Amino acid sequence: MKIAIVSDLHLGYERFEDDAFSQAREALEEASRLSDAVLIPGDIFDKRYPRPEVISQAINIFRELSKKRWGASIVGHNGATPIHTSAPIIAIPGTHERIAEGKDNAVRLLSLAGLLADTSEATTVIQKGDEKVSVFGLGGIAEELVKERLAGLDPKPTKGAFSIFMFHQSVYEMLPYSEHFIRYADLPKGFDLYVSGHMHSRQEASVHGKKLLIPGSTVLTQMKGEEQASKGFIVFDTQDGTHRFVQINSRPYVLGTIEVKDAKPSELLEKCDAEIERLISGKGAKPIVRIKINGTLAKGFDKADLQVHALTMRYAPKAFLSIDTSQLSSPGTELMIDELREGKIGDMPIKELGMLTLAQKLKEFGADPKIGYTELFSLLSSQASKDKILKAANEMLFTDGS
Ligand SMILES: [Mn+2]
Known part of the structure; x- marks a missing residue:
């Protein structure tokens, strides 16, 4: 069976909304032409609560996609929420679609509408002729929860089927930024292929002796250097274990x-x-x-x-x-910041500059030039209470000191 992996479509991504839409559509149409089934490991949508016009974009894309003549069809699903299509378009929500536990996220809505099959924390089995392929999915969750969740779910490959584990997380060996990120060794054993979304540049690795394939996003969202590479999707062949990258027309x-x-x-x-x-x-x-x-x-x-x-x-x-x-x-600017840190502006200490300003102001008000500016300045900048300072300043300014 030929399995396309198309990820991180980010429909509704505001900066390049038209690109997100047209590039997702091109990738999925091309995937339907070149493969028997398609897997979408998360982030179909860019926002948790997509606007109605973005949901309509998705409905239009997936309605057309479901009607294609697919080589394979869904023959089994063991999730708590039933699925309503036999078209082999199998998805999980990503981190961008994640909402409170138990609530219906945007990907689940597409699944309820029969436009794709949400395989979150469940196994979906597809068949073409005599060949069966199973997909277990784990939607994107907080990185610090993923190991515990996997231990609780304990996903197992399906007997008699080529078994795929699909997830949506950062992988430590590829992005060594947090100890919470899942490592190759944490991924469940016994599967024939591992696929993930979340990382927007294409990656490939070996996990438990099998391939881990990450196609990258179909649209530019992060403006990182590695995103200069071409966008597209991966087609994996279960018969010979080979895969290839299929480039789409994406904005350079x-x-x-x-x-x-x-x-x-x-x-x-x-x-x-x-x-x-x-x-x-x-x-x-x-x-x-x-x-x-x-x-x-x-x-x-x-x-x-x-x-x-x-x-x-x-x-x-x-x-x-x-x-x-x-x-x-x-x-x-740098010089000024350094000077301020050292407590001076130009060559003059800030305190002296303050005193000079005070003297000038007092002169403008016609105050007696014999007043002890130094004394007044230290009084005004002291930590004493406002009343105390006012009283002392009054005495100093308006009482004949002789
Ligand atoms: Mn993403």
Whole structure:
């Protein structure tokens, strides 16, 4: 049997909503052409509570998909909630669809409508001729709960069927950021294939001697460097254990970096123009371009002088431009922060500057220049109560000291 794995469609992703829709549709249509069944390991939707127009996008896609002539059909399902289709479109909710335990999430709704089969914490069996394939699914849950949940569920492969374990989590060996992330060794043993969503760039590994396949998302959502790779899905062949990646038409995404040292805004903008032109040349569709600027601006300039918004608008007809200036600093600002940390501005300590300001103000009010400004300043900046300070200041300013 040929099994397509299409993941992380993120329908309703606001920044590139049309892309999410058209790329999901293309991936699923192509998957139906090339395979006998399709698995969707989570994040069909981008939001927990998708807007009605996003739900209608999903209904349109999955209604058409269910009507295709599939090689395989569903012959068994042991979940607590029954399924209402025999079309082999098998899904789990991802972390983006996760809502309170026991409530019907958006993927469950599609399953209740008979548009796909939600196989959360259940096994669904499909058949083509004499061949059976089973899929156990675990929807995306909080990372710190996953090991305990798996221990409780204790998923087992199905006798007489090619058994697939489908989940939606971060895997530690691929993303070593948290001790809570599941490791290869934590995945249940005995399955013939492991598939996951959640990670948006394509990954492959070996788990308990079998393949772990992650197709990545069908739409760009994270703007990470690795997302420059092409988007698409995986087709796995249960007969010979091979798989291949099928690319879809996705909006190109390119990332550029500019290094500058003491640059004037005009020089930096020239560099940006050159880099953007280089990155977009030869890209057919209007690409997504992200430029990271690292380094420093010349003295006297700050980030506001770059007018990044104007630049983004100027390129709007040609590219979706995003400029990251978080690693760009202006020496003026840095110097000032350092000075403030040391308790001075310029060469003058902040306390003296304060005193000078106070003296100037008092002079403007016509106060007696013989008043002890130092004494008054330390009185005003003391921790004493307001009443006490007022009384003392009054005496000092309005009583003849002689
Ligand atoms: Mn996702």
